[in-house]
Amino acid sequence: MPILELVVGITKAYPTTTAIIAPLFLLCLRSIYRVFLHPLSHIPGPVVPKITSLWLYYHAYIGDEASTIRKLHARYGAYVRVSPNEVDIGDADAIQAIYVSKGGFPKADCYANFDIDGHKTIFSTTDHEHRAARAKAVMPLFSTKALRDNENAIRACVDRMIERLKLESQDTKPVNVLNLTRSLAVDAVSTHLFRENYNGVSEKGPNLSVSAFVDAFVAVGRFFYLPTMVFVWLEWAITKWQADRETDDSMMIVDKFVSNLVANTTSKSTTYPGRLLAAGISDSEVKAQCKDLVFAGTDSTGMNLAIIMRSLTLYPEKYDKLKEEVNNNTPRGSDAQDVQALPYLNAIVREALRISMANPTRLPHVVPVGGWTFRGIRFPAGSLVGCSGHELHFNSAVFPQPTKFVPERWLEATEEMSKNWFAFGAGSRACIARNLATLELQLATEKLARSNVLDGSKAVQEHVEIYEWFNSKVKGEKIELVWNRS
Numbered sequence: 001m002p003i004l005e006l007v008v009g010i011t012k013a014y015p016t017t018t019a020i021i022a023p024l025f026l027l028c029l030r031s032i033y034r035v036f037l038h039p040l041s042h043i044p045g046p047v048v049p050k051i052t053s054l055w056l057y058y059h060a061y062i063g064d065e066a067s068t069i070r071k072l073h074a075r076y077g078a079y080v081r082v083s084p085n086e087v088d089i090g091d092a093d094a095i096q097a098i099y100v101s102k103g104g105f106p107k108a109d110c111y112a113n114f115d116i117d118g119h120k121t122i123f124s125t126t127d128h129e130h131r132a133a134r135a136k137a138v139m140p141l142f143s144t145k146a147l148r149d150n151e152n153a154i155r156a157c158v159d160r161m162i163e164r165l166k167l168e169s170q171d172t173k174p175v176n177v178l179n180l181t182r183s184l185a186v187d188a189v190s191t192h193l194f195r196e197n198y199n200g201v202s203e204k205g206p207n208l209s210v211s212a213f214v215d216a217f218v219a220v221g222r223f224f225y226l227p228t229m230v231f232v233w234l235e236w237a238i239t240k241w242q243a244d245r246e247t248d249d250s251m252m253i254v255d256k257f258v259s260n261l262v263a264n265t266t267s268k269s270t271t272y273p274g275r276l277l278a279a280g281i282s283d284s285e286v287k288a289q290c291k292d293l294v295f296a297g298t299d300s301t302g303m304n305l306a307i308i309m310r311s312l313t314l315y316p317e318k319y320d321k322l323k324e325e326v327n328n329n330t331p332r333g334s335d336a337q338d339v340q341a342l343p344y345l346n347a348i349v350r351e352a353l354r355i356s357m358a359n360p361t362r363l364p365h366v367v368p369v370g371g372w373t374f375r376g377i378r379f380p381a382g383s384l385v386g387c388s389g390h391e392l393h394f395n396s397a398v399f400p401q402p403t404k405f406v407p408e409r410w411l412e413a414t415e416e417m418s419k420n421w422f423a424f425g426a427g428s429r430a431c432i433a434r435n436l437a438t439l440e441l442q443l444a445t446e447k448l449a450r451s452n453v454l455d456g457s458k459a460v461q462e463h464v465e466i467y468e469w470f471n472s473k474v475k476g477e478k479i480e481l482v483w484n485r486s
């Protein structure tokens with residue numbers, strides 16, 4: 001074995017040089033393998049993400065992942081390799097196989113970074129059976145019937161938010177509507193699913209008390225793709241060295257709220273926690289599942305409703321058209337159509353869900369054993385694939401002037417548009433609460449029109465900029481409107 005003897009000889013003669021050169025040599029070999037020989041080497045993309053996952057970690061962290069990958073799609077086509085083992089797919093026809101058929105491919109391991117207090121949640125679990133037991137228990141609460149039965153209570157939450165908006169709009173100072181819409185979102189979720197109103201709308205301060213808690217979970221998105229071991233250490237270090245009073249207080253408030261909730265719930269109760277307890281889930285896990293709803297239910301719905309308010313302010317002619325539809329419906333009394341049946345109102349809701357980018361990035365799933373072939377392209381078992389709202393919703397071939405708010409486009413929606421609309425994900429792991437979230441948005445949009453509360457409003461920011469994390473974060477945490485009362 002002369003080569004082996006040569007290597008051993010060199011190592012002994014030059015130990016320091018070998019210690020430096022050997023890892024570099026192995027890195028080079030690994031890079032060559034990843035670029036030219038890896039089972040995903042046929043997928044196009046820039047060289048750096050083919051070689052290292054650090055590229056994806058970096059863009060996820062700084063919050064420009066979705067728009068950066070979008071530029072790559074423009075250059076390389078519908079399939080882009082965004083890390084050594086991961087492909088971003090900008091083709092809505094792939095949704096069926098990845099997310100829908102036979103339950104879709106399993107979620108990627110990195111969802112574990114969204115576990116709460118050491119528990120897998122309905123959202124974070126990658127295990128089909130684990131999810132099924134819990135989802136089956138709570139699913140009846142999200143049915144159209146359950147929502148219809150409780151519509152008046154949700155409507156009352158909307159009414160209270162509009163009253164507060166009216167009050168705040170009397171001031172000459174800008175109103176952060178994102179804070180109000182988040183307050184409504186937490187009230188609607190707690191009222192409907194916990195049968196206990198969190199009552200965020202009546203909080204007087206500039207920031208809702210659960211906001212810092214929600215933002216802490218949103219910020220997990222910066223580290224979404226990190227291996228869970230690394231994520232856990234990083235989170236520990238951040239909590240230790242970057243402790244933040246507001247977040248700690250908010251965490252405590254939410255913890256106390258769900259602890260009381262679970263302590264006062266029996267397994268006979270038909271609420272969200274009651275149904276989970278009846279399914280044999282431990283108290284500690286039920287608390288975590290409820291916290292997950294406070295996070296998921298507050299952030300995305302809040303963001304979408306704030307975008308509706310801002311868009312109606314920016315486009316007064318669309319606001320007038322909405323008012324006309326709603327006001328023509330109201331006098332019909334018991335013959336009035338349900339909000340679900342008002343075409344323009346629903347077009348507004350759908351369009352806001354398209355442009356809001358509440359969840360802009362790829363929803364990564366794992367190609368199962370046996371691999372997957374799509375449009376003649378082979379994806380090996382274990383590789384990660386996924387589609388993103390950013391890529392599908394801003395596809396100008398499907399949505400002309402894609403970043404513009406044009407509800408009218410939904411009045412005659414094409415099949416392509418519906419196929420590319422990915423606001424709630426798709427298939428068995430799509431948003432469990434999409435009916436609830438949609439109803440909240442519909443009722444609030446109706447009330448905005450009926451109350452005339454946006455009359456005379458102006459948008460303060462020219463652009464709303466976001467960090468493109470799994471759940472986007474609005475830079476500055478404000479979407480502001482101002483009323484000219486002079």
Ligand code: HEM
Pocket residue numbers: 122123124131135189293296297298300301304358359363364422423424425426428429430431432433434436437438
């Ligand atoms: C407009 C508002 C909302 C939007 C745009 C939205 C969006 C999404 C999306 C895109 C997913 C799929 C994530 C993935 O596959 O990785 C999802 C899942 C989920 N959402 Fe929502 N969501 C909204 C409101 C809500 C609300 C109000 C709740 C709770 C009350 C909620 C709870 C959940 C849960 C538990 C899941 C995980 C479902 C599963 O994996 O089985 N969401 N949501």
